[in-house]
Amino acid sequence: MSRSPGRKQENHKISRELFVLTYGALVAQLCKDYEKDEDVNDCLDRMGYSIGVRLIDDFLARSAVKKCRSYSETADMIAQVAFKMYLGVTPSVSCNSATGNEFSLILDKNPLVDFVEELPAERASLCYCNLLCGVIRGALEMVHLAAEVSFLQDRLKGDAVTEIGITFLRKPEDKKHRRN
Amino acid sequence: MADEALFLLLHSEMVAGVYRAAEQGEGENGRCTTKLESMGFRVGQGLIERFTKDTARFKDELDIMKFICKDFWTTVFKKQIDNLRTNHQGIYVLQDNKFRLLTQMSAGKQYLEHAPKYLAFTCGLIRGGLSNLGIKSIVTAEVSSMPACK
Numbered sequence: 050m051s052r053s054p055g056r057k058q059e060n061h062k063i064s065r066e067l068f069v070l071t072y073g074a075l076v077a078q079l080c081k082d083y084e085k086d087e088d089v090n091d092c093l094d095r096m097g098y099s100i101g102v103r104l105i106d107d108f109l110a111r112s113a114v115k116k117c118r119s120y121s122e123t124a125d126m127i128a129q130v131a132f133k134m135y136l137g138v139t140p141s142v143s144c145n146s147a148t149g150n151e152f153s154l155i156l157d158k159n160p161l162v163d164f165v166e167e168l169p170a171e172r173a174s175l176c177y178c179n180l181l182c183g184v185i186r187g188a189l190e191m192v193h194l195a196a197e198v199s200f201l202q203d204r205l206k207g208d209a210v211t212e213i214g215i216t217f218l219r220k221p222e223d224k225k226h227r228r229n
Numbered sequence: 230m231a232d233e234a235l236f237l238l239l240h241s242e243m244v245a246g247v248y249r250a251a252e253q254g255e256g257e258n259g260r261c262t263t264k265l266e267s268m269g270f271r272v273g274q275g276l277i278e279r280f281t282k283d284t285a286r287f288k289d290e291l292d293i294m295k296f297i298c299k300d301f302w303t304t305v306f307k308k309q310i311d312n313l314r315t316n317h318q319g320i321y322v323l324q325d326n327k328f329r330l331l332t333q334m335s336a337g338k339q340y341l342e343h344a345p346k347y348l349a350f351t352c353g354l355i356r357g358g359l360s361n362l363g364i365k366s367i368v369t370a371e372v373s374s375m376p377a378c379k
Contacts, residue, residue, distance in 0.1 A: 063276070063279065063280055063304045063305075064232040064233065064236070064304065064305070065232055066275075066276065066279055067232075067236060067272065067276055067304075067305055068232055068235055068236045068239065070271070070272040070275045070276055071236065071239060071240070071243075071268070071272050071350075072239065073271075073272075074268040074269075074271045074272050075239070075243055075268065077268075077271070078247075078264060078267075078268055082250060092246065096239075096242045096243075096246055099242055099245075100235075100238045100239060100242050103238055104234065104235070104238060107234045135232065135234075135235050164275070180239075
């Protein structure tokens with residue numbers, strides 16, 4: 050190859066920066082369009098959901114992973130394979146509840162906020178990365194796992210780390226099928 | 230690299246979102262295109278800054294256009310511009326025969342009327358990049374048959 054290996058890495062970095070910058074421009078535009086933070090958060094979540102339902106196809110095609118047998122395997126898969134593949138970071142997973150259906154992904158480095166220093170004062174309750182929550186929720190729903198995803202801690206709001214909480218909701222039909 | 234899929238999806242969502250908001254409000258078509266273009270402008274400015282940090286100074290306009298066609302386009306869309314034409318009086322036509330943002334949509338004339346929406350962001354991207362390199366410009370796009378565009 051005529052290109053040196055360093056250049057290729059730089060190109061990957063630039064592609065990622067393109068995504069991060071585009072996301073930033075999108076959030077800025079939404080803030081201009083909507084006055085309330087909740088509206089912006091909702092909009093980001095909905096967009097994330099639509100992206101998630103399509104992204105899961107791409108993910109499954111690229112990674113060819115086998116079926117996950119438990120919620121904790123699913124959470125591990127999201128953290129170690131999906132995040133690594135799309136954002137280049139690997140959050141750590143911790144289980145929050147005894148019943149085994151609440152997990153947290155802890156990100157100490159969030160690439161989406163690379164160019165953001167702090168939230169403006171009038172936007173204190175903006176969830177900047179709410180798109181991520183929507184994406185995870187949409188993707189899980191397409192593999193028939195209903196879940197609630199939200200931000201538990203956010204570095205932009207002053208917490209130490211960014212924490213995403215995933216709560217798997219048990220569907221009542223599951224139990225019926227198992228009995229049969 | 231998987232980032233491409235993410236960016237493509239985010240871009241289509243953005244276009245859909247902007248037009249959905251316009252339908253609910255009073256906005257007309259023109260404003261949506263402007264919004265998308267200005268988003269692209271901001272992104273283009275930032276991107277070109279990070280990209281040209283270590284490259285040598287450009288000799289002239291043509292050099293800048295060649296840079297955009299080769300390196301910039303390759304990094305953003307993973308391929309080069311297929312054809313660059315100029316009249317040496319300030320007008321440049323960049324032709325891409327397989328524009329990445331349109332390949333998934335159709336391979337001919339279907340959905341042609343929706344194509345301009347998807348090009349607005351990229352026009353802004355180019356305009357932003359050029360503006361940070363010191364060139365004031367107007368960027369327009371034309372699609373005659375997907376996925377080629379000028």
